[in-house]
């Protein structure tokens with residue numbers, strides 16, 4: 101299978117989709133060639149490919165983060181709930197309430213565990229009183245599979261947690277905004293195998309709860325474990341996409357075959 105032949109009509113069929121999205125850095129270097137992909141609620145899509153192929157560049161299009169990079173141009177359309185958000189009118193503050201992002205390095209605030217969770221919801225006026233705040237803290241930490249480990253130390257510093265726990269706290273913090281899309285940019289690359297396993301389980305549960313997850317990963321086994329769909333990028337092209345099982349068991353494009361068999365990467 102090659103690039104999705106996504107039209108405006110098909111774009112409307114997905115919670116989120118990109119149609120011919122391109123990215124140019126420094127107004128010249130096209131790091132991402134026209135890319136069309138659709139993403140649905142309750143699924144996890146893995147973006148794979150060798151270093152520098154454009155995975156993170158593509159991921160950052162979805163929540164318009166590339167806009168913050170000077171001299172970076174994003175072309176094409178990014179449909180979210182049926183309307184194109186790749187326009188200068190789009191309100192980034194509003195968009196990022198519902199499209200959350202988790203980064204490679206855990207980035208907890210220098211605050212208590214509780215305050216990490218409540219920071220964004222308070223800023224957006226979403227927590228009224230103490231009971232509501234307590235419920236949101238518990239719900240978010242449970243969703244990120246961290247509640248049992250931290251329930252007795254919610255007022256302690258988040259920085260005292262292990263790296264894996266910090267990453268799950270960052271996931272909980274994202275979930276506290278009740279997003280319908282969560283983007284993960286190599287979320288386990290700074291973690292040991294046990295923490296990686298915990299974060300992978302968490303991502304799978306988040307997708308199963310109905311949220312649309314998109315994950316950039318270098319780890320093929322991780323892509324197989326967490327994702328329903330996979331898209332393979334190579335030198336700025338989205339070369340092949342499909343059900344994860346199909347992509348790994350029956351790759352069509354020779355570049356993907358070479359990547360999966362370790363000929364480059």
Ligand SMILES: Nc1ncnc2c1ncn2[C@@H]1O[C@H](COP(=O)(O)OP(=O)(O)OP(=O)(O)O)[C@@H](O)[C@H]1O
Nearest residue numbers: 125126131149150151152153154155156157158169
């Ligand atoms: N802020 C930037 N300014 C200029 N060029 C950039 C910038 N970010 C990425 N690039 C370039 O765009 C291309 C794609 O990079 P990107 O980080 O998206 O790839 P990637 O597949 O995520 O790589 P990796 O797996 O190593 O993180 C590379 O050539 C990279 O050097």
